[in-house]
Amino acid sequence: MKATENKTSQWAILCDEIPIPITMLNKNGRIVRLNKAALKLKFNKKYSQIGQPISKKEIQINHRDYTINFYNPPVNTTQSTLTQSSLDAIIGIDQKGKITCWNPASEKIFGWKKKETLGKPLSSLIVPEKYKKAHRKGFRQFRETRKGKLVNKLTEIVALNKKGEEFPVELTITPVKENGKLMIYSFIRDITKRKKAEEKLLQSEIYLNKAQAVASIGSWEMSGKFQETYWSDEFYMIHGLKPGSVKPSTKLRLSMVYPSDRAKLQTAIDNAVREGKPFSIEKRIVRPDGEIRWVLSQGEVSIDPVTEKKKVFGTILDITKRKKAEEKLLQNEIYLNKAQAVASIGSWEMSGKFQETHWSDEFYRIHGLKPGSVKPSTKLRLSMVYPSDRAKLQTAIDNAVREGKPFSIEKRIVRPDGEIRWV
Template sequence: FRDITERKHIENRRRDTEDLLRQQQIALLGLTSNSVIQSGVLEPALREITRVSATTLHVRRCSIWLLGEDHAALQCKTLYDAGAETYSSGTELLAHDFPSYFRELLSERVIDAADAQHDPRTSEFTASYLAPLGITAMLDIPIRFKGKLVGVLCHEHVGSIRPWMLEEQQFGHAIASLVSLALEAVERLHAEGALRKSEGRTRLIIDTALSAVINMDDQGRITAWNTQAEQTFGWTSQEAIGRSLADTIIPPTHREAHQRGLDHFLKTGEGPILNKRVEVTALRRDGTEFPIELSLTPLRLENAYTFTAFVVDISERKQAEEALRTSEARLMMTVQGSHIGIWDWNLTTGAIYFSTQWKHQLGHDDTTLPNAFDEWRLRIHSDDQPFVHKTIQSCLDGECSHFEIEHRLRHRDGSYRWILSRGSLIRDVYGVAARMVGIHIDTTDRKRSEEELRAAKEAAEAASKAKSEFLANMSHEIRTPMNGVLGTTELLLNSALTDKQRHLASTVHRSGRTLLAIINDILDFSKIEAGKLDLECVAFDLVQVLEESLELFMEAGRRKKLQLTQQIDDKVPHYLKGDPVRFRQILMNLLSNAIKFTENGGITLVAEFVSGTTTHAQLRFAVTDTGIGIPA
């Protein structure tokens, strides 16, 4: 899903520019067709020009000033105040009072002062003129007549600082040309000469338009064709004028509809595309068709109609729109293939969008689940609602800009699906939360697998616990009679026995002690598995434990003719606190293995001092032998 806000802003700015140009073109056409401009009477012509120019450019004051022959002064011929809707004239400006302004004006450059009170070209007027009247910006266009600078067309803006757009400056040039046209009409020697010059000026204005400008009479014949029209359609002005408009730029499939529309307008004065901006298909000279944006305006002159069309080639825009649609379609296919649902919440209007995949996750489609906030809110599991609402509210309060929550939503079949929701907050240029967008991922299967794994783990732990309890119980059951056997054999060994009887009794006693040790090991193992093995911490004689442990294996060592010795570091303390029983079990296990795998030589029990303090000691114990060893 792609954010197209920037593209919309660009399109809006482009449309605004096109609307501005269209307004300017209509104003220019109105002035050029206004007989007062060509009447030869200067005052009403200049008044109309300043009024239209002020209205079109949305300025407070518009005036026309003419230079004296020596360029030493400017005299105001007319000044229109749009606020008061009044005209005035007669004011004079002297060059020696405003040298910077006159120097700039005589260079015949446009004075586009966005901050007129501080612009060095116009700041000379600040104290006496600009500041008292609140004028902040000026757009002054030189007026040329007969190849010479004769005056200036001045636009004065009241309000904030105003940068002047290129299109506004071009419009100013066109208005200045109309002033020249009015001056020309005053001096015309005869009507035909003035008419030819007027038509030339008009053609210049139309030819400088950014749009293709075409005029058509009520018979459907082309009467005007500007330079941009030549570039757009491939016909020169000489070739196009006089031709049927339908045969020149309208595709064959649309010509009949064009003729019906023209006939209908001539009868009723109504037309579905008049005074509107519409997109239609046009025809080039080479036969190719292409999209255009068309604005068609009818004008009634005496007893006949003339139509003016403004045409813009929008081929590139259409290609860009198609590329964008293709890109969005690919993105949507990718999202659908990944089973990710998309949501988009407009916080200003409250409108919300759920993608088709979002709805599919809940068993719905676009026809069964509308795009409404409550469709999501009311489907949240009651146990999940508090933390879901709290998380989203924290984002709206500015505590976070992104969130990730996992909650349950009710499916169409009544069950609940686990959903992983990731969202981001989008703020407008003022920092106000404007939109929240995100994705939904169905995690129900993963949750089910996690639950099954947890159940299996609990079952395994329960089985292990049962086994440990069984081993512990069996160990206790076996140890009780075994203690009786050991006690009886000890009594028997202390009585008068023959050598053979004593040997048998000793064998039974040793075997019993071995079996009891095994039982104790089993019991310890079961305690370890159950997590219930407790180590003692009692005082004991370390050296005594070492010596007794070694003594227990002396007889076994003698039978195998092994030498059993011990090496105890002098720094090893005699008395410690710990678990002597567990410690003895470890030593006996090591010594038992050593005797088992040693056939000759000897076995040594080693105790070394590693480090220690007054309260703690770190010791190292080892059993070394000359046996086969254990591979590394």
Template structure:
């Protein structure tokens, strides 16, 4: 809301209106001089109006005070001054000044007439006031005339007023007025000389000012307090399309659109109060179009208003273009998935994009104003400081990679592209940086370095190197191990093809060159063995696998391959060949020995089968004949003895059969085929149940268990295992025998489990020995050869067998084929 003027401001504005010169006065000097004259006349008039009543009140006024000379003089003077004031407001201000001087002179001479109780001859001193006013408002010659007239009047005054002695006039008043006039005239003359110099300087200054006005790139206007234009420069006329004469007929309000004037008042009261104002407005041109300008207005000398008008159309267009460009830039920056940041040289953040905020999980207010250097751990922080210092010294676009600490404590790797922003002197004032998360890349690089290190280590351990060769340029690459294999200094670099051929053993060079020619033609990898002579004189055997690389046009690009030091392998192969030859000889010898042993075993088996069985059959037969023919002659003890003899011979026969069967297992030829173990177990179970139908027994058999093996041998093994389970569960009221298969890693394991008497695992090592028994013959019959037979069958199938048990908790036998 506009502020209300104070009383002093209102009085000041009233005084300015009362002392305003006539509008026809154009020059600032005339207007200033006339304003002084008007102010002086107005002040004298007000002073007399106040002093005359005060004199009447204070100096014992008489009843007929209007007849008193002071009152009459005051009235006449007041009327004269009012008339002079009114005349000064017209173009005839010189007459007003002359009238004021005349009024003063006349009043002085009237006051000097004797017979006045208040009159003194010293009243002539006030003539200096009239002379002083003349020196201000008139020329020097006019002032001389007025001063001379006053002196002449004083000299002739005693003639018209005889009561005044002439010497009183001459001695003091005339001499005082004469001296004062001379002083005033000299001062006026000096002032005129200074005024001429000042006027000359003013003219020069005005010429310069006018030249500046005419050449100024901005419009310049000067208006009075009411807004009427008094001065305009050519640029202002050009901007608004008016001639100078047309422009000077306008008021400020004529140029401002009415609707804008209602929204934005002119604020002339603020300007007149001494406040400078800069604002943007539309001004209406002569053709009716609107011009957007920036106006800088202020009050200048004489209470006038000066305005500097600048056409800001292009600037506004540029600002709008810049705004749109910044919006597009901001949109691009905000939509970037990469991190964007602006920072000062001390790393204080001034701007970040949304991607930066999301990456760190912070808001802009939490980031801007902080130093991003705080997010970089040591010693990467010192490296970043050196990077910034380097860019400050040599501004350029540069890349920096360092670790960054996230708010959650996680450390990540970032890559930044830093672009310095320079001022007009080329000094770095800010950095624009674009970054990305390269943590995964760093991990990959670290993994690659470790892989390369492991590869180099593996190549060193395996004496294995890789190489590349450009057949056109002859340039090549050797891994570190290639230099070691050839005992070549890596600082020399890979050898040329001719140098490489020189390493080859002379007997192998032709073969290697032929291999090289094949590789140049082939599109498949090829392998070749050759020998090299190393610089230290040692001979090495090498194997190389090489392949060729071709481009889309079918042109050979380069050759690549691997080289393996096979010297030790060659030595081992030679040693193996020697050992194989020795082994073959030993095998032949051992085979002959085994054939002899087998023949002896066959002879022994035949002897056992025939020579031992005949006596046993005779003993058993004669014992049976005695029991049958001489039973009535033998008592019970004799018959018992013969029964025991028969049982012993029969048991001895079974032992002989088992021994022969055990020996045949190791000698019989195996015939491999698919065998359904589940079907064999099922058949054995049925046979056992038929032999003892009174027993209560449950068989649980997993169907479809098949293996590769010899059917008769496998049936023999299963008969022994199932038979043992049947035997050792005979004392159980409800026997349970289970056959199945389990998988352990990549192996299939068969098992037979029962709920029989079990055994102590401390005797497990005796289970599979021939004729080993863990129970007495009185508890469970048997020869002790069954499990030994099973183990030999499983062993011949390349498998193994083992058992798990505990007394009274049954037993489980596992086997793998």
């Protein structure tokens, strides 16, 4: 660096870079120590010969053109290589908060070139305006106490790039002593992509939870030694629990299954793990308030791509309404069959190409058959009608189909034992 006698205005910059005090030899060979004020005085008075420093690692001053050469201490090659090749930003500042180190990753992350940053306050470049007051307060506190909330801790904060855009970063601050002076290094990682991925995952989980709530479908997972490690929010709610209120476990889950259905569930899971096939069973669960619900539990075995171990993923569907409807329908059929038996009334149905698809239990009994013993069909039914009455029945049905009107006829039937009955 060159500084002529009429460029003393550069002194402020010069002094900040010179290690003060400087130990030197004067013209008489005596050792002298020059502080900043003394060195400034000698510089301005244009001494013909100031002398040579004891160590060239410090400074050399030439009286003719006032050339000042700085000699840095030996560089740690490994440390320098790591700093230059690091994918994380490494930024160093002195006790005044001015930048002394700005590696290539810092340029890429923040957009500022190294020459644009050295000697400038860190807060003026990468700290958002709304956080500058807190930054200055924290930095001042650290200088006074050597303690700080962010020192030697991994923290997520918001930083500012050259374009004025704010973005999330992961930060670690480490104080280091260099040549007896305290330096502060920040290791910064841009986590924008990770944050976006986390937000997307969170949004997906929200949508999944909403979809599961609407459909009353919960999900679960077993891994490791086939212990349950995950229950979705709807899984908890189907079982009458608050999401996250208890830690998932196979033991707890089995305790919530209706006692006589537990073996069925355990057997289904064991077979799936052993044979690698999916399973699907209906079972009952008992909620904390004693309510019994029906659920459809399904699961399949997969291989974890990371651990290469088996894990079971499954779903649970609340089918209580369906089961209650089925039970009610079954009960109604029982009542209907009883009523038909009492009144000796059977019922039948034709669909499709007017082929009979349903005969009630009493219909079978009236015809002298065991309920469900044969499959309903129009051909079979006509064969049980007295021969001379068959045409009358067929004509009545054909007219009803064509005109859409009900019909009512009396006819004879022949039971398997030969008995003839009027219906």
